[in-house]
Amino acid sequence: MPVSDDMIAALIELKRTGEEGLVAQLASQLRELIGSGRIGRGRALPSSRRLASELGVSRNTVTYAFEQLAAEGYLAASHGRRPVVTVDGDERIEAAGVATPHVRSGTPRLSPWASRLKQADWPMSYQAPMKPLRPGHGDAREFPNEIWARCLRRSAVRAAKRELGPVNRPRLREALAQYLAASRGVRATADQILILPSAQAALTLIAAVLITPGEEVWVEDPGYPGAAAAFRASGARVGGIRLDEEGMQRMPGVAAPKLIFMTPSHQHPTGRLMSLTRRIEFLRLGKPGKTWIVEDDYDGEFHYDSRPVPALQGLDAHGRVFYVGTFAKAMTSDIRLGYLVVPPALVGALEIAQRHIGLIAAAHIQEALAEFIADGHFLAHLRRMRRLYHARRDHLVEGLERHLGEVLAVEVPSGGIQLVARLKRGRADQAAVKRLGEAGVVTRALSGLALERPRDHGLLLGFAAWRENEISAALRTMASCF
Ligand SMILES: Cc1ncc(COP(=O)(O)O)c(C=O)c1O
Structure with missing residues (x-):
């Protein structure tokens, strides 16, 4: 519905405390009124003097907002005249600097990929x-x-x-x-x-x-x-x-x-x-x-x-x-x-x-x-990490066997950064991961890595990224959870 000149100021609401300046707020709201067709093509806006007084802002604020919209192509402004709207409502061009958020229209059709x-x-x-014990990482520290x-x-x-x-x-x-x-x-x-x-x-x-x-x-x-x-x-x-x-x-x-x-x-x-x-x-x-x-x-x-x-x-x-x-x-x-x-x-x-x-x-x-x-820095780093991760693997394996040997069967890998501990009873690895996560220990369910019907149930545990004291603390938590 088109709005009359008298209504324009009533539809504009400027916040004096917001982060956005008054000029930007005014320009954005006028843009909305033009874009939605409520101030149509050919209409003259109220003069800067009138709008300023109705809104209780300085005349410069209104003049700058008009200049901004003129630069974006919404208005034609000439000195001493009221600015005139130059676009139709449905020509809502995404002009540079338009601050209104993009609307999500319909479901985009994606490529097969x-x-x-x-x-x-x-x-x-x-x-x-x-x-x-989040798996999949070395120790960035x-x-x-x-x-x-x-x-x-x-x-x-x-x-x-x-x-x-x-x-x-x-x-x-x-x-x-x-x-x-x-x-x-x-x-x-x-x-x-x-x-x-x-x-x-x-x-x-x-x-x-x-x-x-x-x-x-x-x-x-x-x-x-x-x-x-x-x-x-x-x-x-x-x-x-x-x-x-x-x-x-x-x-x-x-x-x-x-x-x-x-x-x-x-x-x-x-x-x-x-x-x-x-x-x-x-x-x-x-x-x-x-x-x-x-x-x-x-x-x-x-x-x-x-x-x-x-x-x-x-x-x-x-x-x-x-x-x-x-x-x-x-x-x-x-x-x-x-x-x-x-x-x-x-x-x-x-x-x-x-x-x-x-x-x-x-x-x-x-x-x-x-x-x-x-x-030689890469090889030196690898040598150091090999020693460190080796000790961490052994620490985790020993701890699992000692404290959780009744519930988990550890597969000791000859290398790498993580290991699998299979559930000795049942298949509830997802539930175990959830419970451990709530207690602060991050693990991953083996069944979640199955491509088809999961047959393996257990936990994937990282050792490379975690210090021995962190591994010990996680093991204590795990023992209290199982
Ligand atoms: C088997 C395997 N291949 C590749 C990657 C991914 O490496 P990138 O992060 O370089 O893609 C991972 C990461 O976890 C992995 O486990």
Whole structure:
């Protein structure tokens, strides 16, 4: 309903104590009246003198508000004349500086990819506070921030002299190729390595480049939900493969899928190591160029009981294994860096996709990391963390066996940052996680990591991120809860 000149001031309500100034409030309310059609195109607004006196504000306030709306195109103002509205109500242009909130109209139609992401409900389904014994993390408090800060500083200072351009910085690629060869037995030239913001980025890229909707992907069950989510989002049919003592089981008689995702060094979440026989069987599955393997070595830097088993990628004679790593566990999760070693035949395709999706890590951080590795700080940090996490693993295992041995059966992992303790009786791991959470101990239910019908019931407990006294306190709480 159009409003008369007399009514305009009555419809405006200015707050003198609010954070927003009077000019902004007046402009915003006049914009609303014009936008809703109540002051239509061609109407002259009251003069600044009249409106100022009716609103009890200075004339300048009104003049400035008119000027603002004239600049946005709502009014035509000329000196000595009342300003005239120049837009229709339904022409509610989202002019620059419009302060009214956007209205939510209807349900947006998402792409098939985004709809599948929504269904996957990852990572939204797991939002736990960063408290003992939350799994999945190393101890950020132990990270040598001063040394890292020096590397960052030097990298920033050198920025002007650096070659602009390469998305994957050659120094970091070289440093990683050497480190991965020496410590994980990965066989790759520097130009097979993409530097990415996370391991998850690597999975999304692989899916984008290889998966045609409807193709089959196998993942471990229970397994890492981020992987299943990335492959499902690409339209793959994701099948969960059960585990046995040797790791992911073989599926005799079943046609090989397009892609197999696995964590052979420390299966996520159980921490099991895939046997050599099983590794070789998987490497022989399907045809090279048709079936690909994604090896996620998310925490392969940490091994405690024996020399680490080299990466599956190093056994691959046909160039069919992608090797994924992250610095989220070995350094800190905030560092937001991961990498992908790409089979030679796919390097070009992956690099183009990386550029298009824009999964690029900041050059100055890549350069800083190259220096951190080349100067030996990365290996020194890993050596120190290996000792620390080893002691923490043993502390947690001993405590669980001593205080909770009746209810939980611990699977002692040979490495990694977390362990599984299975419920000896019943299947109520979700209820146990809830109860422990209320008492202040963060854990994760094993059944929640099942892809299909959960068969394993237990708790996933982190040890790497927590000091021994924190672990002891959490164990006391757990013992009183069970
Ligand atoms: C098995 C596994 N892979 C990958 C990641 C993710 O690493 P990023 O944070 O670099 O994506 C995690 C994180 O918890 C993980 O558990």
